[in-house]
Amino acid sequence: MAKSIDVSDVNIYYGDFKAVEGVNMTIRARAVTAFIGPSGCGKSTFLRTLNRMHEVIPGARVEGKIAVSGQDLYDSAVDPVEVRRMVGMVFQRPNPFPTMSIYDNVLAGNRLNSRKLKRPDADDIVERSLRGANLWNEVKDRLNKPGMGLSGGQQQRLCIARAIAVEPQILLMDEPCSALDPISTAAIEDLIHDLKDRYTIVIVTHNMQQAARVSDDTGFFNLKAAGQPGHLVEFNPTKKMFTNPDNESTEAYISGRFG
Amino acid sequence: MSTADLFETTTGSLRRRRAMTDRLVTGVIWAAFAATLVPLVWLLWVVVSKGLPSIDGNLLTHDMVQRLDPTTGKLQAGGGLEHALYGTLLVTLGAVAISVPIGLFTSIYLVEYGGRSRVARTITFLVDVMTGIPSIVAGLFGLALFTLIFGVGTRMGIMGSIALSLLMIPTVVRSAEEMMRLVPNDLREASYALGVPKWRTIVKVVIPTALGGIVTGVMLAISRVIGETAPLLVAVGAAEAVNRNLFDGRMMTLPVFIMTQYGTATPEGYDRAWAGALLLIAIVMVLNLTARLISLIFAPKTGR
Ligand SMILES: Nc1ncnc2c1ncn2[C@@H]1O[C@H](COP(=O)(O)OP(=O)(O)OP(=O)(O)O)[C@@H](O)[C@H]1O
Ligand SMILES: [Mg+2]
Numbered sequence A: 001m002a003k004s005i006d007v008s009d010v011n012i013y014y015g016d017f018k019a020v021e022g023v024n025m026t027i028r029a030r031a032v033t034a035f036i037g038p039s040g041c042g043k044s045t046f047l048r049t050l051n052r053m054h055e056v057i058p059g060a061r062v063e064g065k066i067a068v069s070g071q072d073l074y075d076s077a078v079d080p081v082e083v084r085r086m087v088g089m090v091f092q093r094p095n096p097f098p099t100m101s102i103y104d105n106v107l108a109g110n111r112l113n114s115r116k117l118k119r120p121d122a123d124d125i126v127e128r129s130l131r132g133a134n135l136w137n138e139v140k141d142r143l144n145k146p147g148m149g150l151s152g153g154q155q156q157r158l159c160i161a162r163a164i165a166v167e168p169q170i171l172l173m174d175e176p177c178s179a180l181d182p183i184s185t186a187a188i189e190d191l192i193h194d195l196k197d198r199y200t201i202v203i204v205t206h207n208m209q210q211a212a213r214v215s216d217d218t219g220f221f222n223l224k225a226a227g228q229p230g231h232l233v234e235f236n237p238t239k240k241m242f243t244n245p246d247n248e249s250t251e252a253y254i255s256g257r258f259g
Numbered sequence B: 001m002s003t004a005d006l007f008e009t010t011t012g013s014l015r016r017r018r019a020m021t022d023r024l025v026t027g028v029i030w031a032a033f034a035a036t037l038v039p040l041v042w043l044l045w046v047v048v049s050k051g052l053p054s055i056d057g058n059l060l061t062h063d064m065v066q067r068l069d070p071t072t073g074k075l076q077a078g079g080g081l082e083h084a085l086y087g088t089l090l091v092t093l094g095a096v097a098i099s100v101p102i103g104l105f106t107s108i109y110l111v112e113y114g115g116r117s118r119v120a121r122t123i124t125f126l127v128d129v130m131t132g133i134p135s136i137v138a139g140l141f142g143l144a145l146f147t148l149i150f151g152v153g154t155r156m157g158i159m160g161s162i163a164l165s166l167l168m169i170p171t172v173v174r175s176a177e178e179m180m181r182l183v184p185n186d187l188r189e190a191s192y193a194l195g196v197p198k199w200r201t202i203v204k205v206v207i208p209t210a211l212g213g214i215v216t217g218v219m220l221a222i223s224r225v226i227g228e229t230a231p232l233l234v235a236v237g238a239a240e241a242v243n244r245n246l247f248d249g250r251m252m253t254l255p256v257f258i259m260t261q262y263g264t265a266t267p268e269g270y271d272r273a274w275a276g277a278l279l280l281i282a283i284v285m286v287l288n289l290t291a292r293l294i295s296l297i298f299a300p301k302t303g304r
Helices: A043-049 A080-086 A102-106 A119-132 A152-165 A182-195 A208-214 A238-243 A248-254 B003-008 B012-054 B057-061 B082-114 B118-131 B135-150 B157-182 B185-193 B198-226 B230-235 B254-264 B267-298
Strands: A005-014 A017-027 A032-036 A060-068 A087-090 A170-174 A200-204 A217-223 A230-237 B066-068 B075-077
Touching: A005 A043, A017 A043, A017 A217, A032 A043, A032 A208, A043 A170, A043 A200, A043 A230, A080 A087, A087 A152, A102 A119, A102 A152, A119 A152, A119 A182, A152 A170, A152 A182, A152 B185, A182 A200, A182 A208, A208 A238, A217 A238, A217 A248, A230 A238, A230 A248, A238 A248, B012 B267, B057 B082, B082 B118, B082 B157, B082 B198, B082 B254, B082 B267, B118 B157, B135 B157, B135 B230, B157 B198, B157 B230, B185 B198, B198 B267, B230 B254, B254 B267
Parallel strands: A017 A230, A032 A200, A032 A217, A087 A170, A170 A200
Antiparallel strands: A005 A017, A005 A060, A217 A230, B066 B075
């Protein structure tokens, strides 16, 4: 069951440093939302507040309200661990567990939480997740080999398989394709299309074509000046964003005339 | 400019000089290596040649209690070090059982929870101070502690374990802390993002990833204390008979055995002392090899 996310007046801090300021948006369920913007404008930072991963950094905190299907994620009664089970995440750098085999990496979400699985069920989850991440054919003969033995792109797809293996309702992806070749990238984009039916997907990307291809809505983040907090400049349907944006700087960024 | 031109600028004499410098430095390094190796090989040779001949079944299965010899009708000592072997193994095991949990939990606190807080900095400082405790002081501490609780004259193996664990804890804390800090933050975040609570992340991701190094650190700490004589002499004393109970009475340990046997100044005494020394070295070596094996098994796997 996919869920929508309502973000209102969110400020994000690293200690005293305000990294992102005044974000308001509604991320639709069963849709793909893309975040674009120059490096350092706070896309990763904002993404990480959506599953309460931001607060694992010492001194980091969030102001404002982020509600998933009406439930405030930052309510004091909400357990961040539960939030992260519901909102999966794929990171910018692939990070498979070095002590685990490919098979165990895919099942990590279950295994680390000591959820008992019957062998056929486990096999089924592994195959389904690896197929979903377009990795199955490459690794099906060496599932018991270490996950670190894969190439960078394969590792990233392993991490995607690991994230979808626990069937989250929302999937956050931070530049998931930055380490991938065009074929794997196309496969991930197809995967995103497939997953859209069941999940709410939020993706950060530096690739305008990718944002245009996969997303339904797009948010453009920007910095006013170096050292200033990043902010959301424009949030609109992707079609409108790429043909007739409301904001001049959006158009400049998308068309590559940025400066 | 072609590449050939680039290389021609290195003249013959310059090349010869570089080659000579290279050979010189290589020679110095080998000499330094040999200089460190000579005492080690020498020591091993002396201990093996003097100790090996007297190691036999009798030595390993007898203690030093005086018994009536039925053939000669005289009182004779058992002439073995079984009691010292048991003592060393038990006292050291006790020290491991005390210092590993304390050391591991301390380092987990320092790495995962303490951050740069005042408590964490204080603990780090105290651990550094502990590193410098002279071993005899640790022994006196063990003695004083039990004298306070059980009265003057108390002797137990566990007192030695406590003394040795004081010496082990800083090594364990330091090495475990270092190994856990080496675990990339990405892995912790990957685990959190899967909805794994922090404590499970520590138990199932951080510690397994660092396990090889932690085990090596523990083994090094053991090697450091297993040959300690002074604290054991003070806290555990010496004994002639096998005592397998850490909580009751004096125990013999290998270092103390070596010392007392050497002190007898008899040919048999010297033989037993060397045999004890050889066994002590053998135990340390076995421990080190085990540590290697364990860290090999648990090392993060990168093979294809
Ligand atoms: N752990 C941290 N501690 C302090 N400041 C941080 C931390 N991580 C990021 N920042 C700061 O927050 C701001 C936003 O960083 P963020 O990583 O969110 O940018 P980004 O938009 O994802 O950039 P990129 O496209 O390069 O990934 C930057 O100014 C960065 O220096
Ligand atoms: Mg980023």
